[in-house]
Amino acid sequence: MEWISVKDRMPEDCTDVLVAIKKTGEDSLVAQRYFMGGKFLYGFYNNTDYSVTHWMPLPEAPKD
Secondary structure (H helix, E strand, O other): OOOEEOOOOOOOOOEEEEEEEOOOOOOOEEEEEEEEOOEEEEOOOOEEOOOEEEEEEOOOOOOO
8 A cells, every 4th residue: 555645635535544644843643544524533522633644545454
């Protein structure tokens, strides 16, 4: 899987994705976010994360 820029396209609505977050003066961070209604959401109150630069689908779970 490769990172997809938010400038190129967004994920399908109502999906969990991995995101790359870039904050001013800090290194990039990778986190999980939920994409819904054109926004990357996180936390109990579905806060919007505006610092997402790239995303990718979650990998498949391990098969045992």
